Amino acid sequence: MSGTALSIPTTTTLADGTTFPLIGFGTSSMKGVEGARAVESAVRSGYRLIDTAAQYGNEAAVGEGVRASGVDPDEVLVTTKIAGGDQGREAAREGFLGSLRRLGLERTALVLIHWPNPSRGLALETWRALIDLKEEGTALHIGVSNFRPEQLQELIDATGVTPEVNQIQLSPALQRPEAVAFHREHGIVTQAWGPLGGREGLAEQFALRKVARKHGVDPSQVSLRWAIDQDIVVIPKSTNPQRQLDNASLESIALDDEDRSLLASLDLGEESAWDSREHEEW
Template sequence: MTTTVPSLSLAGGGSIPQLGLGTWPLDDDEVEQAVVAAAGIGYRHVDTAVKYGNEVGVGRGLAASGVPREEWFVTTKLDGVYQGDDKAVAGLDASLQRLGLDYVDLLLIHWPLPQRGQYVSTWKTFIRLRDAGKARAIGVSNFKPAHIDTLIAETGVVPAVNQIQLSPAIPRREQRAYGAEHDIVTESWSPIGGTGDLLADPVLARLAGKHSRTASQIVLRWHVQNGLVAIPKSRNPERMAENLAVFDFELDADDLAALDTLDGGPDAGVDSDSTGH
């Protein structure tokens, strides 16, 4: 029996499933098998990037899944090689060829790389790619509010999504509030991670026992109840199913307050100017 995942509306139209399959750092063969397994469980959202080197495998998995293209929500990201001078046009064309698709549902600028000063021109190219139908929605990844302010001031177009490292240990409250204020969906990469071994924290053990769930399910439920999109990575079908089984219970106010204590502080996480995830 598959699980139906709720979706969040995107500014400009369309919607994004609230939980998807992360694919970094799986290789082509691993990710092909993972996408097929995930499809059978009920996933309809898969996240990749040029930098991950697995778009071919994602495309093979999508084709082998038996799920119609229109039921999938596919995200890819273009990294610094494709910033400036309309380089994103060829970049997306190459991604689509590797994926075996005519369009992606969401195209993201992988990092702002503000020292290059090219993310605004890249965003202008993204707008044209969206208008041409090659990307249904466009957004950013690892952007800070100041970077997004610049995009909006220069183009008037607000990103539909900002994908950032986010978990109870790295809650990024100010960025989430900024996203909510600007109608930007905040998407969490490394949603079950953080500083140290988050899942071993006694707070999570207590809440897992209270709800008869696993620690990772408690964390993913936290993302859901905070209106976030989460993309946990797994190649294990049992773990995939576990990650998806978070829509039939609810954390109460005391639970959420307890999870607030896991905040690792302002220095936790990866800086948005880095070239990590």
């Protein structure tokens, strides 16, 4: 990380011991020139984990932003995801090859199944496709997104291969303790999307603002610190260069037991998270 503006903490909890940034950069809704510039800014600042997806329609912009940053692409860990319409063993392979073309990469650091989409019944075959891609070296690491513990267990039982990452909706407003515990038990890295809890109105909650005032920081920084203290990877997103820096500048924040108790009161419960047994994205 030498020569960058940020010093982003890493965790070695990927199954094979690979170091992995605890703070990455989310890109959903960032498209075109603006999206490419946001990614370029983030990478120049020191982000080394960039999250995208076929479904976001911005892989070309993400790839352009990485190249424009001047940083060696091999140093940037790009994550993409298999869209619901590309599920199935052959379709997932073709979908992933399309992602590589749009990104302008020969391989990605991580590829995930975006949603289980149980009505299609293709999650297992899609997982087998990802196993193939890892064996071939075009995907260095493989995982899933929005899978519940029982959906993860199905993949593990059928293939003997455990996803390395599960990216789920998680923030102080949706703490997902059962999922996090399952991931820890099975050596799966928990990655949080929506770590600032926008849909849940988290930023306006009194308990969060009280902790932020105590530490003299922004509420969003408290939410992110709370997550990475648990070795949960976060992928906040912003097109604002200063906000990008703020989201990854958490070294001065040391949450104590009183803070954690206040933040625990914000959890809305598992039933408030999107349920991947019913919610599907194509």
